[in-house]
Amino acid sequence: MNPLLDLLHPYPFERLRVLLEGARPPEGLRPLNLGIGEPQHPTPPVIADSLVQNLHLLGKYPPTAGTVELRSAISEWIGRRYAIPCPDPIDQVIPVAGTREALFALAQAVLDPAERAAVLLPNPFYQIYEGAALLAGAEPVYVPTPKEQGYLPDWGAVSAEIWPRVKLAFVCSPGNPTGAVMTLEDWKRVFELADRYGFVVAADECYSEIYNGDPPCGSLQASIALGRGLERVVSLNSLSKRSSAPGLRSGFAAGDADIIKPFLLYRTYHGAAPSSLTQVASVEAWQDETHVVENREKYREKFRIAAELFGPGLQIPSGGFFLWLPVPNDEQQARRLFEQAWVTTLPGTYLGREVNGKNPGQGYLRVALVPDLDVCREALIRIRETLETPTIG
Template sequence: MSYKLININENLELLNDYPFQRLNNLLKDIQKPKKSSEIIMSIGEPKHNPPAFVKNIINKNYEKWAKYPPTLGMEKLNIASINWLNRRFNLSKKVLNHKENIVQLAGTREGLFNIALALSPSIKNNNKPVMLLPDPFYQVYAGACRISGAEPVFIGSLKKNNFVPSFSNAKKEILKRTSIIYICSPSNPEGASLKLKEWENLILLARKYAAVLIVDECYTDIYFKKRPLGVLEACKKLKTGLDNIVSFHSLSKRSNVPGIRSGFAVGDKYLIENFKKLRHYCAGQQPLPIQEVATALWNEDSHSEKNRKLYTKKFKLAKEIFKKHKNFYLPDGGFYIWLEVGNGEKFTKLLWKEKGIKVMPGAYLSKLDNSKDYIRIALVSNFKETKTALEGIYDVLSKHVK
């Protein structure tokens, strides 16, 4: 039997290689120094220790591995998630209903992808729908757009605009076709957080053109000075409802548990209702012992505060090391440094060859020409390894970039 005779989804051909595949291909023929241990700063996988109580809760709920988890999540987990939202964003207890406004996810990655399949129509104003995406962007946004049959339109997050994309600058004929707008705040990789006026403009834009505003806020609990303003809190300040809005949150970054794949979507109850309908068919849910862990993590804030202090210490170190580099800046939030180095791919190869340090070229996260000048550095390792890496990066920068 010839596999060439089998027709598959044509939209799969529109998917690019994932950034980590491209990075491996870039470096595969380059040997790092034999005496250097590799330091991986290319992937945003938190390496701080999870709270100690996680192991105890999993062991305590061992027998629950034998049960199927409820597709939409345990009631007490939904309640814990909403209680955290109320604390974190100063919301009234009347804003969110745990039965109507929230759905649990096996990590926000699959949720951010699947929601496009649920909420983007096949036709918008007699045309193929459009999704507006920030650029640089989390690759899942573009993948969701293409597999759902929509057309991606990338809106640049430029330095002159403090790395906040100006979606309203899209042509009117594009806006009329827009079904979904994706935004990340604080953003990956730039760490830019939207302010109240920017939230107001974006919410009004989505509602004017009957689009869904999908807000990725997985870095919202990692910040250094001013607490990032979330979209739900912005709605409160603007005295408006949650119409057209779905926000995504995750425990991976906040609680250092990327392996449990636990997050949720929250917002407009009509949109959540329709998202739930899809999830009954396609979504795997977190196992019950994991949901027990997630409940405890959302109910407890002190471990997140300790986590934030560890990142703050590393960013203070980075500021000191790169104080003579004119293009270094401290982000509003998140754990990335978005560093201008001239030629990102070339610098990445030099850094691996000379120091055994792996970073991500900006071009692999973006379609913008400007992004080719950047690298993304994930400050996820311990302080000692981070110090070694940042000093190594600065050394290569000083020798090769003028």
């Protein structure tokens, strides 16, 4: 077997399962799961109807490059969303089977296995970045995202010897788990570093449409605004969160044509093109914004309720659908919440890596506000009550 497989870390949910082993939740309460970040709002009819009407497409192999209609719909969406010239639908856009797949595949296409490249990733982070780097034979370099930096990467923490070896940097805005959003200034800093050291920026923007204030500034938008074209940047996004369709497995990679072209070649072999059926439904989804506004409003309502219940001390994230709740001992509190209130949350420790004796995820619980409003309200009340009660023993 590929020895690099041995380097992969257990997935956070595997660690959660171990933590909760033997825990006995109270009788008489319904279980409430805010652990996994799977969107649960109903998928809008615009997608479901299209799938039903196009079942005959199951008899067709999908084009890896995507249909022209889909590439154009994505390109036009990017142009509208970010108020920039539409990227070239043929040279700068490819549909992918969700952000996760594309994040992983992009690393395999970008990195040269013969050189031990360094790959930057935020810490805490979405674990696919790390696995993608490790399986490409690269070294993941964990960049802390401390509270004092607004939970954005502290690039100053990367040592001088590392920079020349950096070939790829994953950035996530809005971020999972913290919900931090990068401003134009933050993008400027990343692109300055990318241009100085010649690395690719993989911008994971799958939460771009779930936000509490203004629409987040996107990587492509920032790159154009900074007058540097789309060089060395690839934006990855999907319909999973935007359109509450995580099972559709549909997204895109868009950006630098010099990366997209070899990435397409890689993908011919990788074989992860969204099905023809999915491609048709995705055209409709990217062209419709009404359901996206409604979807976003549902998350905003949950954050309003959280703010009401927890008061002004609670930090409401700029984007995404997670609360990043400071707690004294996250593993202990996650188990306690499960045992005493039958609410599942995820310890931040499982989303971070310890570097220099410090795991920046430690001391936080990630609470995914993905179930419907009533479940979220009830779960938040139980969380508040449990955390307010001192731990015994």
